[in-house]
Amino acid sequence: MSYQVNEKGYYGDFGGAFIPEMLYPNVEELRSRYLDIMQEESFQKEFRQLLKDYVGRPTPLYYAKRFSEKYNTKVYLKREDLCHTGAHKVNNTIGQILMAKRLGKNRIIAETGAGQHGVATATVCALMGIECVVYMGEIDIKRQAPNVARMKMLGATVVPAISGSRTLKDATNEAIRDWINNPVNTHYIIGSVVGPHPYPDMVARFQSVISEEVKKQLQEKEGRENPDFVVACVGGGSNAAGIYYHYLDQEEVGIIAVEAAGEGVLTGKSAATSALGREGIIHGSKTLLMQTDDGQITEPYSISAGLDYPGVGPMHANLFRTGRGEFISITDTEAMAAGLELCKLEGIIPAIETAHALAIFETRKFREDDVVVVNLSGRGDKDLNTYIEHFNL
């Protein structure tokens, strides 16, 4: 059995492409061509070159000595925080902008909640000189002013979504509407391993550069390619998919997924999808999803904007359902403490999303000789105000 996607676009029971008929030609064009394009030598050459010279890859695999001593196990941090723009998201947007060019598209659309994916998309559009329109909920535009400014500086047009709750899901609806109206010249860059097939698989493949590098780097440092565990926080699940990718079917490597419990899994203010979710369809794929008894999507909550998503990608739903992945949820308070601790122990200020992954060591014990690789998905500069408020700094 494989935990990779099958030819039909499913991970076990999850995935597929549940889309309005009007969107079919766009998605089908991508589905029928993405693998061939990604395998072209010229594509790989350009992708690898940009990852190296523009993004700054390979990112280091850093042995966190003081953190390891504290938790009495061997912890390595995969430093995605050192990528250009401060997180892993750019690995995917670089891949998708090259894909768009080969599909003959000259206009990019995207949706964004916290603004991080919008910034990563605006960045690569500037790099390529391609028009960029980012849909963002009106409320999120107010909450995330610095990222809105970044997108504008990078030349993107930010369009407010003014319907519904005026947050991420409304921005997604606007982006889909745009794509239906502009099927020929426009590519829709989705920012995580979510959406209709082939998006989850395509995004996972672009992010898989993370585990590809870990294998080489661990071989150098530990004399073996496989760690005992890989750990990542899961919003939609793209940084997690990246660090799991080459280990998915290597059952001796434990997979740990960390979700945001918000104020507590049972408080009604949480984003712990695996604990609370049931099967449903969101953004064109069948997955686990937080919903009411009559199937309305529940508004998620987390102190970290990047984990504030009511679903998980289909790969992760399947890792949960099959038991291949171990799922842990971490509260706001636990995450904030872990973020501050990494600052003091290692001199690294992590994103609050990432801090959730670091917080598991308080309760999840590992053996002394276990090698545990944590994906340090992003840096905490964007979160300074939240850190300041939380700790009265």
Ligand SMILES: *Cc1c(COP(=O)(O)O)cnc(C)c1O
């Ligand atoms: C966006 C983001 C996440 C969550 O997204 P995934 O697709 O689950 O990776 C996690 N960490 C950081 C730093 C982010 O910016």
